[in-house]
Amino acid sequence: MRYQDFLPAPWEELENGLPTDEQAALERVVGSRIAYEDLTDDDVARDGAQSFPRSLRARWAMGHRWVRLRNRDTGDEFVLRLQFKGDGTREAYVSAVISPFQNGRETTGAQLRALPVSAIGAAYTKREIGNAVALNRALVLGNAIDEDPLKPLPNGRVTDQAFLAKVGRQYDAMEERHAGEDVGAMMAELNGVAPSTARKWLTAARKALFLMPVAAGRKRG
Known part of the structure; x- marks a missing residue:
């Protein structure tokens, strides 16, 4: 199984996080429209180089990622905004969907209905938790993990x-x-x-x- 095969078939991940400048541009237009630079000390707790969200708007600004997916059967692509709740559950859900320009093809309602947003959010949640489990085990066990x-x-x-x-x-x-x-x-x-x-x-x-x-x-x- 390939790494991106964690998604419900026939969907695959093309990009797990768009380039920073592209994510920032999308966020200004169709995202939360709250940039990290807009956050105050009331929104963010800072500990050296690390920052942690305090407010809901800080969660929106800091706890998201834009990803690009493709339907292997049809070739349809979508860019999705994943929002992470940031409440200790590591739960992710789809908070915005974009159908990119694809050689002038019309985007239809059937294409949008075929996008299983709930299942995709659940798949990302499972992967986030799985990554955390693997990291926690490695950090705690060290060489004993073998x-x-x-x-x-x-x-x-x-x-x-x-x-x-x-x-x-x-x-x-x-x-x-x-x-x-x-x-x-x-x-x-x-x-x-x-x-x-x-x-x-x-x-x-x-x-x-x-x-x-x-x-x-x-x-x-």
Whole structure:
């Protein structure tokens, strides 16, 4: 699977973030129309080189990205503005849609209706969380990330980040081998603990972003 195949078929990502000058131009015309330079100290908390949004308008100005997508079947392209809620959920949604000029072809209502904006937002949300999970594990585990995830876990607590990172890796490894089965129960058996204990581990790992959230319609565990 290619990296851009995270989107619902037949859509693919051509650009994950347009060039800065193009994004700025689009933002002035069809975006929030609030530039970073317009934000005040009431809007932004600054810590050295880093800045964090305080206000809703700061979230609009700082928490967005313009992307270009293409329908592989029809060749139709769209430029989408992704807005990230910035409330700790990493949730993304489509807040603007542009149909670029495409060799003089007419943009039709059918083309616009074929763009699954909700599914695209959900796909970007999943990728953002997945990237955060991978980064958190790498930062916490260091070289230990190369250990066999299917070995019984060492004794640990749900307040121990390294332990939760290992819980997340073990869950992913077991789910890959036993898709559709009760992975939580299998982890409990492997580690010699009660199923309720394994479920507590998984809940804590998800909350701390060492494991992906449960997909809609699936049972926890």
